[in-house]
Amino acid sequence: MAVIAGMGLSAVSTLADASGPEFPTIDDFLPPTILFSGTPFAMNRIIFIRVLITVVLVLVLGISAKRAKFIPGRWQGLLEWVLDFVKNTIVYEAMGEERGKRYVPMITTLFLSIFVFNLCGVIPGLNMAATATITMPLVFAIWTFFQYWIAGIRGRGLGGFLRDEMFPAGMPKPVYILLAPIQLIELLLIRPFSLTVRLFANMISGHLLVALCYAATQWFFIESANKAIMPLGALTLAGGIFITLFEIAVAVLQAFIFSVLATSYINMSLPPKEESIQ
Amino acid sequence: METVAAGGISLFLPEPYDIFWSLVVLIILALFFYKYFLPKFNQIFDARAEKIQGGVEKAEKAQKEALAAKKKYEDRLGNARVEASKIRDDARAEASHIVSDARSKAQTEASQITENAQRALQSQQQQALVSLKGEVGTLATALAGKILGSKLDDESIQSTMINSMIDDIESDKSAK
Numbered sequence: 425m426a427v428i429a430g431m432g433l434s435a436v437s438t439l440a441d442a443s444g445p446e447f448p449t450i451d452d453f454l455p456p457t458i459l460f461s462g463t464p465f466a467m468n469r470i471i472f473i474r475v476l477i478t479v480v481l482v483l484v485l486g487i488s489a490k491r492a493k494f495i496p497g498r499w500q501g502l503l504e505w506v507l508d509f510v511k512n513t514i515v516y517e518a519m520g521e522e523r524g525k526r527y528v529p530m531i532t533t534l535f536l537s538i539f540v541f542n543l544c545g546v547i548p549g550l551n552m553a554a555t556a557t558i559t560m561p562l563v564f565a566i567w568t569f570f571q572y573w574i575a576g577i578r579g580r581g582l583g584g585f586l587r588d589e590m591f592p593a594g595m596p597k598p599v600y601i602l603l604a605p606i607q608l609i610e611l612l613l614i615r616p617f618s619l620t621v622r623l624f625a626n627m628i629s630g631h632l633l634v635a636l637c638y639a640a641t642q643w644f645f646i647e648s649a650n651k652a653i654m655p656l657g658a659l660t661l662a663g664g665i666f667i668t669l670f671e672i673a674v675a676v677l678q679a680f681i682f683s684v685l686a687t688s689y690i691n692m693s694l695p696p697k698e699e700s701i702q
Numbered sequence: 703m704e705t706v707a708a709g710g711i712s713l714f715l716p717e718p719y720d721i722f723w724s725l726v727v728l729i730i731l732a733l734f735f736y737k738y739f740l741p742k743f744n745q746i747f748d749a750r751a752e753k754i755q756g757g758v759e760k761a762e763k764a765q766k767e768a769l770a771a772k773k774k775y776e777d778r779l780g781n782a783r784v785e786a787s788k789i790r791d792d793a794r795a796e797a798s799h800i801v802s803d804a805r806s807k808a809q810t811e812a813s814q815i816t817e818n819a820q821r822a823l824q825s826q827q828q829q830a831l832v833s834l835k836g837e838v839g840t841l842a843t844a845l846a847g848k849i850l851g852s853k854l855d856d857e858s859i860q861s862t863m864i865n866s867m868i869d870d871i872e873s874d875k876s877a878k
Contacts, residue, residue, distance in 0.1 A: 450710060450713060453713055454712060454713065457719070460719075463719070464718055464719055464722055465719060465722060465723070466717075466719040467719070467723065468720075471719070471720060471723045474723065474724070474727055475723060475726075475727060478727045478730055478731060481731070482730065482731070482734050485734070485739050486734065486738065486739070489738060489739050489742040489743060490742075492742060492743060492746050493746075494746065494749060494750060494753070503743075504743065504747075507740075507743055528740070529732075529735055529736045529740050530732075532735055532740060533731055533732050533735040533736070536735070537728075537731045557716075557717075557720055557724075558713060558714050558715070558716055559716040559717070559720040559721050559724045560720075560724045560727070562716060562724075563721070563724040563725060563728050564728070567728065567732075628713075
């Protein structure tokens, strides 16, 4: 539909002899299904990228792990550095080694998967983050959701967990009328929703900015009838390169933020008593 | 613009097939990291830690052993030196002992030989004396017979002759 609308628009524009660049739209994030259409296993472009990059990730890391040696080479050294970073800087820093040990695999999975999925947005040929539909961030967030609820219930029981979270000690009684529902909504909705939207929106805006710059560059250089505005293309090209680099940083940063928040949500659900012992 | 607006809402509405594939991907990744990737690397990390620990311990042990061995050798060397000097002293003492022993033995032997010789000489002398005495007696008697043959009645001459003869012998003997 968007295509038709776009064609209509461009047809109108052609008449006006001012066919603008093919600017990206949010329809880029709602691509048509390309495989198994109409079945529950239908795949669109983004899902295909996601499955493809998962296979690549599992293969590359699997082979790396299989070939992992006692004395690491450069690649293994880099992998070990990343694993060490997730373990020490993200998990142990927040909850200590004793409590953190259980969650290291989860946070490592989150960090590396989100990072590589995000990176797809700037990999030539893919050009779309595998986290760029709401579902993937949502699934990661729901996993986190279950983990911090389970952590809370295991530590204090469902009642104890809810009581501690909804009625934090040291408040005047009437405040609880307002506070308790807010806390409950936070636990049930806000945390997973914020995790999801933060990641998803970052990927969308990143893709839109990169695509915008390159579409404009293409238009200025090739499609524009007016050759006098060609130098503007250099500007948009530089902007595109800059934003591409920026997106790489965002890919790391969002993976890091997601992992840190997941860790701290779980940590907040763990009974505080043990924390004072540590 | 209507389609774009509709898309805006549908951006936040997960498609069932998208949920399916996201879950599949998540489960694959989680299984991979939980069951294979991290255990594998943890195994390597543990082995490395163990090896480093073991290496340090081994080095410490080796050093301790080396020190002990060194001490042992030094002790042995000292002992050997002491023993050698003792043996040398012993040998020297024994040598001097042997020499003095031999000397004293030789001396005794020599004196014994001398003594024996003297004794033999003495006994021979004695024997000679005795046999001489007997012979002298016989000779004297023979002489006396002869003399008696010529001067039998001269008793005084006879006794004088015998006496002087015996005296001669006596004096001869004492002179010896």
